[in-house]
Structure formats: C-alpha cells, structure tokens
Amino acid sequence: MNNNTKQRLYFFLVTVVTILVIGKFVYESLKKNSVYFFSPTDLKNIIEIPNGLIRVGGMIKEKSLKKNGNKYSFIVTDFRNEIIVNYTGIKPNLFVEGQGAVIEGILNTRNNLLASKILAKHDENYMPKEVADALKKSGDWKKNYGK
Amino acid sequence: MAGTWGNHEGSLLLFILIVSLYGTLFSFFYKNNTKFKSWVIFFQNNIYLIFLIFLIVKSNPFDLIIPTPREGLGLNPILQDPLLIIHPPFLYLGYVGFSLTLSLVLAALVTKQLNSAWAKISWPWVMVSWVFLTIGISLGSIWAYYELGWGGYWFWDPVENASLMPWLAGTALIHSLLVLKIKNEMRNWTALLAILTFSLSLLGTFLVRSGILNSVHAFANDPDRGIFILLIIFFITTTALVIQISFSSYFKDKKIYFFSKESFLSINNFFLLFFLFVILLGTIYPIFLAAFGETISIGPDYYNNILAPFVFIFLIAMSIGPILKWSQNIRLNELYFVFIIFLMSLLISYLVIIFTQRNELILFLGLASSLILIITMMFELYKNKYKIKIINYPRFCSHLGVGVLLLSIFLNSYFSKTKDFEIQIGQTKNFYNLSLNLINQNIYKIENYLEMKTDFEILDGKNVFTLKPSIRRYFQPDQITSETSIKSTLLSNHYLVINLPDLNSTIIGARYYYNFLIHGIWFGLFLIIIGGTLSVFKKRN
Numbered sequence: 235m236n237n238n239t240k241q242r243l244y245f246f247l248v249t250v251v252t253i254l255v256i257g258k259f260v261y262e263s264l265k266k267n268s269v270y271f272f273s274p275t276d277l278k279n280i281i282e283i284p285n286g287l288i289r290v291g292g293m294i295k296e297k298s299l300k301k302n303g304n305k306y307s308f309i310v311t312d313f314r315n316e317i318i319v320n321y322t323g324i325k326p327n328l329f330v331e332g333q334g335a336v337i338e339g340i341l342n343t344r345n346n347l348l349a350s351k352i353l354a355k356h357d358e359n360y361m362p363k364e365v366a367d368a369l370k371k372s373g374d375w376k377k378n379y380g381k
Numbered sequence: 382m383a384g385t386w387g388n389h390e391g392s393l394l395l396f397i398l399i400v401s402l403y404g405t406l407f408s409f410f411y412k413n414n415t416k417f418k419s420w421v422i423f424f425q426n427n428i429y430l431i432f433l434i435f436l437i438v439k440s441n442p443f444d445l446i447i448p449t450p451r452e453g454l455g456l457n458p459i460l461q462d463p464l465l466i467i468h469p470p471f472l473y474l475g476y477v478g479f480s481l482t483l484s485l486v487l488a489a490l491v492t493k494q495l496n497s498a499w500a501k502i503s504w505p506w507v508m509v510s511w512v513f514l515t516i517g518i519s520l521g522s523i524w525a526y527y528e529l530g531w532g533g534y535w536f537w538d539p540v541e542n543a544s545l546m547p548w549l550a551g552t553a554l555i556h557s558l559l560v561l562k563i564k565n566e567m568r569n570w571t572a573l574l575a576i577l578t579f580s581l582s583l584l585g586t587f588l589v590r591s592g593i594l595n596s597v598h599a600f601a602n603d604p605d606r607g608i609f610i611l612l613i614i615f616f617i618t619t620t621a622l623v624i625q626i627s628f629s630s631y632f633k634d635k636k637i638y639f640f641s642k643e644s645f646l647s648i649n650n651f652f653l654l655f656f657l658f659v660i661l662l663g664t665i666y667p668i669f670l671a672a673f674g675e676t677i678s679i680g681p682d683y684y685n686n687i688l689a690p691f692v693f694i695f696l697i698a699m700s701i702g703p704i705l706k707w708s709q710n711i712r713l714n715e716l717y718f719v720f721i722i723f724l725m726s727l728l729i730s731y732l733v734i735i736f737t738q739r740n741e742l743i744l745f746l747g748l749a750s751s752l753i754l755i756i757t758m759m760f761e762l763y764k765n766k767y768k769i770k771i772i773n774y775p776r777f778c779s780h781l782g783v784g785v786l787l788l789s790i791f792l793n794s795y796f797s798k799t800k801d802f803e804i805q806i807g808q809t810k811n812f813y814n815l816s817l818n819l820i821n822q823n824i825y826k827i828e829n830y831l832e833m834k835t836d837f838e839i840l841d842g843k844n845v846f847t848l849k850p851s852i853r854r855y856f857q858p859d860q861i862t863s864e865t866s867i868k869s870t871l872l873s874n875h876y877l878v879i880n881l882p883d884l885n886s887t888i889i890g891a892r893y894y895y896n897f898l899i900h901g902i903w904f905g906l907f908l909i910i911i912g913g914t915l916s917v918f919k920k921r922n
C-alpha cells in the first residue's frame with residue numbers, strides 16, 4: 235500500500251464515521267422537533283396522550299370564544315369531536331369564529347389544549363391543508379371550503 | 382403589476398421569458414461562433430421547449446375568463462406592495478439563470494471543454510444568477526419583516542428553504558468553479574453541482590407551485606401541475622446526469638495537502654452541501670410522512686440547533702481558507718496572526734457575555750466565530766497595504782458580508798425582545814424601560830379598504846417618538862392586514878403592530894418587538910450582493 239492509497243483510505247474512514255455520527259445527530263433532532271398534527275377526533279381515539287408540543291386543527295366553533303383580558307378560551311371542532319383550547323396572548327387578526335385554524339400547544343388533558351401559538355388562515359378562502367384533511371376524514375368537508 | 386406573477390400562469394410565463402432572455406443574452410455576448418456556443422444554445426432551447434410545452438398543455442395564461450367579471454378578482458393584499466413587484470422577478474432571474482449554467486456545463490461536457498478556459502467564460506453568468514438569487518432572497522426577507530408583522534426576517538418556512546437550497550448549492554458551485562478556473566481541478570464535481578443547483582431551483586418552483594406545502598408563499602397552486610413539474614425535474618436531472626456520466630473525463634490521482642486553498646474550498650463545499658442536506662431533509666420529511674398519512678411540521682429549532690455548531694466551524698474555516706496558498710501546505714509561523722485574532726475574538730466575546738450577563742455557549746461561540754471572520758478580513762486589508770498585493774475586493778466584500786450577517790443574526794436572536802399588551806386610548810403601558818401611550822385612533826376609508834390608524838407616543842429614556850401602526854380591512858377579497866410601524870435607532874428597531882379590536886370594544890391588542898441589530902443583517906446582505914456584483918465585472922487574467 236503506498237502512501238497515497240493509505241491517505242485516501244484514512245480519509246474515507248474518517249468521512250464514513252463522521253457521516254454516521256452527524257446523520258444520527260440530525261435524525262434525533264428531526265424527531266425531537268417534529269410537531270405532530272391531530273384532529274379532535276384523533277385525540278379522542280388516541281391511546282397514549284402525546285406529551286410534547288402538538289398541533290390541533292379544525293374549525294373554531296361558533297359562539298365558543300370567551301375572552302378575559304388577554305386570556306382566550308374557545309372550542310375547536312371537526313364536527314365529530316371537540317377540544318377546549320386556552321390561549322394567552324394576542325389573537326391573530328384572521329382568527330374568527332366559524333373559520334379554520336391550527337393551534338399549537340401542549341395537551342393538558344385529553345380534551346384541553348394549552349395553546350402557545352395560533353396559526354390562522356391567510357385569506358377568506360384559504361383553509362389550512364391539515365384542517366381540510368381533518369374535515370375530509372370526519373366527513374364534514376364542504377365543497378366550497380378551500381376554493 | 383405583481384398580479385401578473387402572483388398567479389400560476391403568469392409566473393410560468395415569466396420563467397419562460399427569462400429562460401429565453403438568458404439564451405439570447407449569451408448568444409449576444411459570447412461572440413466566438415464555435416461548436417460550444419451552438420451546444421449551449423441547443424441545451425438552453427431544449428429547456429425552453431420543455432417549459433413551453435408545459436405552459437401550453439397545462440396552464441395556458443391567455444385562457445379567456447367567460448363571462449368577464451365586473452371587478453378584478455383582487456390580489457391577496459399582503460402582496461400589494463412595491464417590494465413584491467420586484468421580488469419574484471429577481472428570484473426568478475436567479476433560479477432560471479442557473480438554467481444557463483446547466484446548458485454551459487452540458488455543452489462543455491459534450492465538446493470536452495470542461496476546463497479552466499470554460500470556467501472563465503461561465504464565471505460571469507453563474508455570478509449574475511447567484512447575485513440575482515441573493516437579491517431575491519434578501520428582498521423577500523425584507524418584505525416579510527415589514528409586511529407580515531411577525532417581527533422576524535426568516536421563518537424556516539418551506540418556501541424560504543426552497544430558495545435557500547439553490548442558493549447554498551450555487552454558492553458551493555461558485556467556489557468549486559474557482560478551483561476549476563485557477564487549478565483546472567474538480568471538474569466532475571463542478572458539473573455535478575451545476576446540475577444540482579438547477580434541479581434545486583426547479584424543486585423550489587415545484588414546492589411553491591404544487592400546493593403540497595402549507596405556507597405564506599403557496600399562493601397559486603394545483604397538485605396536478607405539481608406532478609408535471611416533478612416530472613420535468615426528474616427528466617432534466619436524469620438527462621443531465623446521463624450526459625455527465627457518458628462524457629465525464631478521467632480521474633486523476635493526486636496528493637492532498639490539507640492546509641491548502643483547494644482543500645479548504647472543498648471543506649467549504651462539504652459544509653454548504655451539509656447545510657443544504659439538513660434543510661432539504663427538514664423540508665421534504667413532512668411531505669414524505671404525509672404520504673403515510675401522518676401530518677407533522679418541523680419547528681425552527683431543528684434548523685437552528687443543527688446548523689449553529691457547524692456554522693461556527695464553517696466561519697473559522699472561511700477565515701483561514703483565503704489566507705492559504707494553492708497546492709501547498711502553509712507553514713504554521715505564517716499563521717501567527719490568526720492565533721492573535723482567535724484570542725482577540727474570544728476575549729471580545731467573553732467581555733460581551735460578562736457585560737450583558739447572557740451566559741450562553743451558543744451566543745459565545747457564534748460571536749467568537751463571526752468576529753474571527755470579520756477581524757481576519759480587516760487584518761487582511763491592513764496587511765495587504767504593506768505587501769502591495771491587490772486585494773480581492775469581491776471576496777473581501779462578500780466574506781465580510783457573511784461575517785456581519787451572521788454576527789447580526791446571533792446578536793439579534795439573543796438580544797431581541799417582544800411584548801404583547803392591550804391598550805385603550807389615553808392609556809399608558811410601561812415595560813423594558815419604555816413607556817407607550819396611545820394618543821389617537823381614527824378610521825379612514827381609502828380606495829379599496831378601510832383603515833384604522835393609531836398614534837402611539839413612545840418614551841425611550843429621554844427620546845420621544847411616535848409609531849403609527851394601522852390595520853386595514855380589504856373587501857375584495859375580504860381580508861385584514863396589519864401595517865407595521867418601525868422606528869430605527871442606531872442599533873435597533875422598535876417595531877409595533879396592532880390587531881383588530883373585538884366587536885364593540887375599544888381595546889386594542891398590540892405587539893411590540895425590540896429588534897436588535899436588524900440593520901446589520903441588511904448590511905451584511907448588501908455587502909454580499911456588492912461582492913457578487915463586483916465579481917461579475919471583474920476581469921481576471
């Protein structure tokens with residue numbers, strides 16, 4: 235084995251080990267930072283309650299929004315099941331009763347979410363894709379949504 | 382105006398227009414009528430043709446709307462902004478410019494001319510595209526900062542990632558092209574990067590236009606067309622790779638010098654591609670999982686946590702790399718000033734940490750590594766004066782820009798603050814040594830929207846200034862947007878947004894952002910763009 239081949243071999247081995255270590259690191263981080271999405275029905279049926287950050291999507295139930303200072307509570311529904319959401323902060327402009335929204339937060343109990351972020355839609359026609367899918371799944375998708 | 386490229390057909394039309402524009406400009410500026418030139422034009426025209434077919438078959442822009450609507454459909458109001466008129470064309474000039482790069486590479490492969498002479502011809506074209514892409518991304522970032530009212534400039538949104546990926550690949554391409562130009566090496570690698578860059582540009586188009594993404598940018602979408610674009614990406618990439626494999630030249634066994642310019646340029650390439658890979662994974666993984674019925678989203682922490690430690694090493698390598706020499710190891714005693722700079726940077730960062738009492742490792746390392754880069758660049762300027770060596774201004778500007786950019790990003794992310802509050806007219810709120818007083822609140826009817834304007838009087842220490850955030854309600858389409866109000870000071874921005882008050886209520890919800898050193902970010906980007914532009918026009922022997 236001449237010097238050059240040896241050098242290449244070392245280089246190759248170091249590269250493989252580095253890639254494996256970094257790959258593992260990246261994968262772990264990807265898993266840790268994945269925020270899973272659930273519909274209210276998913277949360278009702280799920281066996282083990284997720285304990286990290288999750289997203290819940292659906293429609294904001296009409297007349298469910300209550301406000302106390304900057305504390306809000308409202309109900310998110312996919313017309314089969316509901317979940318009560320508590321949120322402290324500023325309500326986004328596009329957050330309106332009867333419209334779709336995606337809420338990010340941590341589950342308190344099976345049907346209570348402590349929200350940290352509200353991701354509201356962008357215009358009057360737009361429906362978050364996750365919400366549309368969740369509604370399609372629950373069978374309450376109306377043709378005129380998301381046009 | 383922006384309406385033309387706000388929709389799908391228009392944007393594709395723009396895309397095709399630019400493909401042909403680059404082809405025409407190339408045939409105009411490249412005078413030698415050689416076989417090489419005809420091949421470039423051949424490949425460029427093929428790309429043109431593919432997209433033209435796509436346009437005609439799938440999305441004819443001149444479809445008549447019958448019956449003619451009485452009022453235009455109305456463009457999403459957040460897009461009704463002058464910045465938005467120029468943001469997409471710049472972005473597209475960048476994306477599509479890489480189609481010419483691809484044609485140049487393929488033509489060089491076919492005519493077996495992939496050498497340093499070729500690199501000299503291609504250099505300005507690659508740089509032009511890269512500069513346009515950089516400007517496009519910067520404009521997008523500035524727009525997001527002023528218009529969206531989220532207080533930030535980058536959100537790791539899939540579409541932002543889609544534009545960053547070709548940028549990273551393009552940056553890697555520039556650096557490997559440099560090696561090709563000067564040392565006539567890394568040929569296959571350069572070719573591969575050129576293919577990768579254009580494929581990622583197309584992927585960017587696909588991600589934005591297909592509707593599989595849920596983002597602020599996914600304005601015009603249709604899954605059907607998405608599949609078509611995916612097919613085009615697959616077709617172009619495969620063809621390009623086949624050409625590359627069939628025409629690629631020999632592999633040369635060579636001694637590797639670790640402390641040489643080439644090896645540091647390779648390190649640059651590895652890192653850039655690693656960043657690209659991480660971002661690609663974060664962008665694609667949710668789409669991939671969606672195919673199995675699971676819906677997830679990737680938080681920004683994923684990107685920040687993974688990229689940060691590698692950015693430190695990247696910055697340090699970036700400081701050392703340019704000092705090294707081609708094809709030889711540098712002697713350690715020539716690097717003495719680098720060690721001085723290391724110590725200086727560590728000391729300054731340590732002082733910052735002590736002074737601000739922000740005892741955080743990432744902040745410390747981020748500060749230190751970007752300072753190392755900035756100080757090295759400065760030192761080079763000073764050292765060159767004595768050696769009467771010509772300074773490479775394009776590199777100087779763009780590398781300094783990267784240093785300033787990353788320094789500002791680290792400082793911004795650690796020293797920015799935000800506060801939500803509710804306020805009524807006449808009330809005063811106090812926080813962060815500030816005192817905010819809502820003095821006025823009026824509603825106006827303007828053209829196609831209603832606007833509620835507010836005047837806040839803000840007392841910051843001894844300075845008094847007014848911020849006038851407002852909120853607009855558009856009717857066509859029915860939509861509400863917040864207009865931000867920003868006061869710039871020497872080191873920071875006071876950034877205020879208000880929300881629509883609830884019905885029958887005079888209480889206004891507001892969010893205040895203290896954005897530290899946001900100017901630094903814009904200035905860094907500006908330097909990078911200047912550096913790139915200089916390099917387009919630079920004559921090299």
